[in-house]
Amino acid sequence: MTPLPERPITVIKPSKGWVPVDLRDLWSYRDLFYILALRDIKVRYKQTLLGVAWAVIQPLATMIIFTVLFGRIANMPSDGIPYPIFAYAGLLPWTFFANAVTNSGNSLVGNTALITKVYFPRLLIPMATVAAGLVDFMIAFGILLILMLLYGVPFTLNLAILPFLLVLTSLTAVGVGLWMSALNVKYRDVRHALPFLVQIGMFVTPIIYPPSAIPEQWRWIITLNPLAGQIEAYRAAIVGRPFDWLPLGVSVAVTAAILVYSAFMFKRMERRFADII
Amino acid sequence: MRPIIKIENIGKQYRIGGPKREPYATLRESIVEKASAPLRALRRQSDSEDELFWALRHIDLEVEQGEAVGIIGRNGAGKSTLLKILSRITEPTEGRVDLYGRIGSLLEVGTGFHPELTGRENIFLNGAILGMRREEIKRKFDEIVDFAGIEKFLETPVKRYSSGMYVRLAFAVAANLEPEILVVDEVLAVGDAEFQKKCLGKMSDVASHGRTVLFVSHNMAAVKSLCGRTVLLDNGEVTASGGTDEVISAYLSGAGGVENFIDFGDCGFIHEDIRVNSLGVRAVGKNFSDPILRDNDIEVIAQLENGDTAGHVYHLTLRLKGEDGTFILVTSSSSFDEELIRPGSQQVRMLIPKNFFNLGTFYLDLLLVEDHRRIVAIQDDAVSFLVNPEENPLGRWMGITRGFLRPTFDWERIV
Numbered sequence: 157m158t159p160l161p162e163r164p165i166t167v168i169k170p171s172k173g174w175v176p177v178d179l180r181d182l183w184s185y186r187d188l189f190y191i192l193a194l195r196d197i198k199v200r201y202k203q204t205l206l207g208v209a210w211a212v213i214q215p216l217a218t219m220i221i222f223t224v225l226f227g228r229i230a231n232m233p234s235d236g237i238p239y240p241i242f243a244y245a246g247l248l249p250w251t252f253f254a255n256a257v258t259n260s261g262n263s264l265v266g267n268t269a270l271i272t273k274v275y276f277p278r279l280l281i282p283m284a285t286v287a288a289g290l291v292d293f294m295i296a297f298g299i300l301l302i303l304m305l306l307y308g309v310p311f312t313l314n315l316a317i318l319p320f321l322l323v324l325t326s327l328t329a330v331g332v333g334l335w336m337s338a339l340n341v342k343y344r345d346v347r348h349a350l351p352f353l354v355q356i357g358m359f360v361t362p363i364i365y366p367p368s369a370i371p372e373q374w375r376w377i378i379t380l381n382p383l384a385g386q387i388e389a390y391r392a393a394i395v396g397r398p399f400d401w402l403p404l405g406v407s408v409a410v411t412a413a414i415l416v417y418s419a420f421m422f423k424r425m426e427r428r429f430a431d432i433i
Numbered sequence: 434m435r436p437i438i439k440i441e442n443i444g445k446q447y448r449i450g451g452p453k454r455e456p457y458a459t460l461r462e463s464i465v466e467k468a469s470a471p472l473r474a475l476r477r478q479s480d481s482e483d484e485l486f487w488a489l490r491h492i493d494l495e496v497e498q499g500e501a502v503g504i505i506g507r508n509g510a511g512k513s514t515l516l517k518i519l520s521r522i523t524e525p526t527e528g529r530v531d532l533y534g535r536i537g538s539l540l541e542v543g544t545g546f547h548p549e550l551t552g553r554e555n556i557f558l559n560g561a562i563l564g565m566r567r568e569e570i571k572r573k574f575d576e577i578v579d580f581a582g583i584e585k586f587l588e589t590p591v592k593r594y595s596s597g598m599y600v601r602l603a604f605a606v607a608a609n610l611e612p613e614i615l616v617v618d619e620v621l622a623v624g625d626a627e628f629q630k631k632c633l634g635k636m637s638d639v640a641s642h643g644r645t646v647l648f649v650s651h652n653m654a655a656v657k658s659l660c661g662r663t664v665l666l667d668n669g670e671v672t673a674s675g676g677t678d679e680v681i682s683a684y685l686s687g688a689g690g691v692e693n694f695i696d697f698g699d700c701g702f703i704h705e706d707i708r709v710n711s712l713g714v715r716a717v718g719k720n721f722s723d724p725i726l727r728d729n730d731i732e733v734i735a736q737l738e739n740g741d742t743a744g745h746v747y748h749l750t751l752r753l754k755g756e757d758g759t760f761i762l763v764t765s766s767s768s769f770d771e772e773l774i775r776p777g778s779q780q781v782r783m784l785i786p787k788n789f790f791n792l793g794t795f796y797l798d799l800l801l802v803e804d805h806r807r808i809v810a811i812q813d814d815a816v817s818f819l820v821n822p823e824e825n826p827l828g829r830w831m832g833i834t835r836g837f838l839r840p841t842f843d844w845e846r847i848v
Binding site: 158160161164165166167168169170171185187188190191192195198199202203269270271272273274275276427428430431 | 435437439447498517518519520521522523524525526527528529530531532533534535536538540541544545547549550554557558561562563564565566567613643
């Protein structure tokens with residue numbers, strides 16, 4: 157028989173107030189994170205006719221509609237970038253973000269059986285859902301490369317920033333997703349509000365239009381939207397223009413704030429998940 | 434020796450109707466609630482005690498390393514709540530638990546199985562959910578597949594599995610967990626008899642290797658075979674703790690909350706000149722204080738005095754109800770004998786054959802009927818009784834069987 161440790165491995169007692177995220181616990185469950193993400197990826201396109209093609213259809217079709225509607229008919233400015241590239245460069249991160257937030261917002265409720273039957277850090281569920289969306293992003297990114305070739309957009313060193321941007325967008329999505337998923341456990345209103353919020357989000361983010369289309373004195377408002385700075389940076393990276401660092405810096409700061417707030421919020425609500433889900 | 438599990442004064446409070454009746458709030462309700470909070474705060478002072486209920490209270494328990502402890506009790510006694518607290522699914526409202534070992538819980542086999550994924554994929558998924566590292570699962574993969582006996586279906590999505598295969602695979606993954614403390618809830622309620630035997634064997638293996646097992650079950654035979662010590666929970670509190678045999682017999686006889694005999698007394702069950710003095714249920718040949726087993730003949734005995742001179746005909750009618758109040762059947766003495774109840778003092782008896790009831794608690798309403806058409810006296814839930822499991826040999830079906838009744842009918846081979 158192995159001797160018992162001097163101090164308890166686990167102490168269970170009621171928690172009070174704000175609790176920090178237990179990073180060590182989270183790390184020890186890293187395999188589960190990976191397997192949950194893998195599960196979401198494998199299951200996502202099971203029993204669909206078009207399968208992974210959906211990852212391409214969504215941003216591509218939207219881009220085509222936007223190009224016709226806003227690029228041709230409404231003559232929306234696009235800072236001199238071919239409108240299809242302009243729109244697609246915005247839609248690529250936006251589609252990833254929107255799907256990630258929607259899916260992770262519903263992820264806890266969709267995993268009720270797990271939450272009421274086994275212990276593991278609940279943070280993993282919305283986080284793994286966001287990670288699963290990265291596959292779709294990669295596929296859609298392949299289409300972007302093809303579009304760039306078609307429109308003769310040269311590949312520049314600026315593209316090297318994309319991994320960093322993708323991490324940033326993922327963190328923004330995790331921040332918002334955690335918050336939504338925890339709220340959803342208590343208030344199922346979230347499920348109905350999410351698609352609507354995502355739709356509004358697309359219009360208050362410079363996807364259809366460039367930030368330069370907004371009057372100078374109001375532009376700072378849009379900068380507070382953490383995705384605005386990111387999407388501009390994606391565009392700059394793709395068409396090889398200089399980066400506008402200020403909005404990107406604001407985006408990093410706002411994302412950090414959302415992430416910290418959501419994590420604490422999540423931990424606070426987490427203790428009652430199993431009782432009220 | 435120091436205990437591996439030390440439970441100190443654990444309590445868990447639920448808001449009544451909270452978890453069940455209102456599964457979740459909506460924002461609107463929450464806003465309305467906030468708006469009316471000042472009003473309610475006034476009202477609350479009087480009835481705040483009524484809104485909350487302790488599913489578990491004042492639980493103190495120490496478990497030594499290598500011990501297998503059974504936890505028994507009626508439905509709603511708090512067994513599952515205790516296990517949920519120990520496995521950190523839900524937080525206690527008060528108290529503290531110190532665990533000196535890694536805990537693995539098996540509250541439901543197949544938790545986290547995804548129907549679309551193959552057997553192989555689900556082994557990894559389920560293992561990870563139960564807290565196993567990937568390396569650990571890989572190392573035990575063959576053993577798991579072997580234990581479950583599903584080699585041929587490894588690449589088949591589990592939604593195409595039979596329920597038996599599904600359960601076998603799920604248990605096989607869980608059984609190969611190697612925590613220092615294993616918490617098991619009613620896993621025997623599924624699977625066929627042979628597999629249940631295999632599971633029990635696996636669990637006593639675990640215990641004999643110096644690991645600790647906490648075992649919740651309704652199956653007394655399984656508890657007896659596995660656990661040296663047993664804790665009885667009733668209404669969220671520990672009411673008995675000690676050697677398994679003593680605690681089980683305390684559980685079976687001290688049917689808390691069950692009143693299988695009623696003395697109506699002076700102001701009791703009375704109509705004009707006829708009165709029922711008492712009503713009781715017991716196993717034939719036993720006392721009212723003895724437990725009723727499923728394979729006992731059961732008798733319902735009424736003691737009554739009939740001083741009627743107006744020439745009325747009286748009958749007793751019994752309505753049988755289940756634990757949740759569902760009416761199961763109604764039986765009347767009129768169907769048996771027109772003149773069962775004669776003038777004078779007498780005892781009448783109704784016999785229920787053995788192996789008629791399923792396990793559980795049953796309630797009887799007593800009705801006095803005059804001249805086949807008028808109910809003149811009625812006593813809802815006059816008596817209640819608990820039907821306990823018969824002494825079953827191990828290896829037979831030990832799970833929960835659905836339904837109120839489980840009568841033995843004649844089965845024969847006709848071709």
